[in-house]
Amino acid sequence: MSKRITLLTYGTRGDVEPFIALAQSLAEAGYRPILAAPRPFHALAEAHQIPFAGLDGDPAAISAALTDQAGMNPLKMIRFMSAYLYPLAERVFGQAALACQESDAIVHTFLMTYAGHHLAIERGIPDVSAQFFPVFSPTGAYPAPVFPDWPLGPGYRRSTHRLVTFAFRFGSETLYRRLRRSNPNMPSLHAWQLDQKGWIETPLLLAYSSRLVPPPAELGANARLTGFWFPRPCLDWQPTGSLERFLESEPRPVFIGFGSMSSARHAARLMECLEVIDAQGLRAVLADGPGFPSPGPLPESVCLIEEVPYSWLFPRVAAVVHHGGAGTTGSAACAGVPQVVIPFSADQAFWGRRAYLAGVAPEPIPLRRLSASTFRQALAAAVQGVRMREAAEALAGEVRGEPGTAAAIELIRQVAGPP
Numbered sequence: 001m002s003k004r005i006t007l008l009t010y011g012t013r014g015d016v017e018p019f020i021a022l023a024q025s026l027a028e029a030g031y032r033p034i035l036a037a038p039r040p041f042h043a044l045a046e047a048h049q050i051p052f053a054g055l056d057g058d059p060a061a062i063s064a065a066l067t068d069q070a071g072m073n074p075l076k077m078i079r080f081m082s083a084y085l086y087p088l089a090e091r092v093f094g095q096a097a098l099a100c101q102e103s104d105a106i107v108h109t110f111l112m113t114y115a116g117h118h119l120a121i122e123r124g125i126p127d128v129s130a131q132f133f134p135v136f137s138p139t140g141a142y143p144a145p146v147f148p149d150w151p152l153g154p155g156y157r158r159s160t161h162r163l164v165t166f167a168f169r170f171g172s173e174t175l176y177r178r179l180r181r182s183n184p185n186m187p188s189l190h191a192w193q194l195d196q197k198g199w200i201e202t203p204l205l206l207a208y209s210s211r212l213v214p215p216p217a218e219l220g221a222n223a224r225l226t227g228f229w230f231p232r233p234c235l236d237w238q239p240t241g242s243l244e245r246f247l248e249s250e251p252r253p254v255f256i257g258f259g260s261m262s263s264a265r266h267a268a269r270l271m272e273c274l275e276v277i278d279a280q281g282l283r284a285v286l287a288d289g290p291g292f293p294s295p296g297p298l299p300e301s302v303c304l305i306e307e308v309p310y311s312w313l314f315p316r317v318a319a320v321v322h323h324g325g326a327g328t329t330g331s332a333a334c335a336g337v338p339q340v341v342i343p344f345s346a347d348q349a350f351w352g353r354r355a356y357l358a359g360v361a362p363e364p365i366p367l368r369r370l371s372a373s374t375f376r377q378a379l380a381a382a383v384q385g386v387r388m389r390e391a392a393e394a395l396a397g398e399v400r401g402e403p404g405t406a407a408a409i410e411l412i413r414q415v416a417g418p419p
Helices: 013-028 038-047 058-069 072-098 109-125 153-182 241-248 266-280 308-316 326-335 348-357 372-384 386-400 405-416
Strands: 004-008 032-037 052-055 105-108 126-132 204-206 223-225 254-256 284-287 302-305 319-322 339-341
Touching: 004 013, 004 109, 013 038, 013 126, 013 326, 032 038, 032 072, 032 372, 038 302, 052 072, 052 241, 052 266, 052 308, 058 204, 072 109, 105 109, 109 126, 126 241, 126 405, 153 254, 204 405, 223 405, 241 284, 241 302, 254 266, 254 372, 266 284, 266 302, 266 372, 284 326, 319 326, 319 372, 326 339, 326 348, 339 348, 339 372, 372 386
Parallel strands: 004 032, 004 105, 032 052, 105 126, 126 204, 204 223, 254 284, 254 319, 284 302, 319 339
Antiparallel strands: none
């Protein structure tokens, strides 16, 4: 029987969809993947025929509270995540352990790094860390994603990466010790190994584009920068006739969607985006979701959609307005269309800045600074800017040429052996 690879992830859709793509490629390579992720993503895994193990927790609640309680403050982010995860940690750890019982290797991402590495050591099997933003990899080339890119030189940038690694490590170990005090039967946590430069010694997959984030000179021998991981659409998916007719009309619409992100405090500001679209004589495809709670009656210039594969939709729009999630940034880059990034929290400001530096987006608009005026200016730059359109088309050719999950499978094969 072929080897079983457990994929451990926790968070919003942007933390899950890349693992859907990896699971598809693992299955094609002859492995038996199983995805362990929050329960709300069971339907997504089922639609792609990926075996699934559910973990407790509500990703939508995480994103809303993270935006309104932490915003872009890195210390508040860490404090909030620790407070949210503590009541769930024991159950999620146990569920992850069950998902790994018959595994031959474990691939884990950010919030499951400690659990995945610990379970791999307990079972005597190899593990791989897969990250969708630069983390556990100190460099002087750019700051850690949750920090601003102040002009303080490589020393400042490198220190931000080390601070994130330290905070993650300290927070994870403190959380686990608290759990063991109330549950003494839990095993002791295995040490997390770092080399002298602060890189983790676990093989590391960095699943984003080298064109948006060039590989730093400090890139370790155990790390592989692969390019984004894009899942293939479900074979039975078809667009609705109304959506096709809307996309065929002129002018070409703008896409507006904020993924799993939402904010009770900023709902009115988000609605201003639609008002600007209508006032400018433009049209929009609006992704239904937490970002627009109860939008009410929509003008004829706006088409509300639910589940539509970005790989199909984005090449058909004039620009992509989004929150700056790594997956949406990558999908827009692959489609060759300009972007407008409105970061809510976490690593989103980082991706907004990388899109800006690549020339495919105006400067990102932090959610707290969003207004009709700032959005109007950014939208005009994205929709009307010839150079931005040309830069987006050039970027698309490079992003499409990156190996993506093929490079990930190559490293997993080196670590876990053939299927």
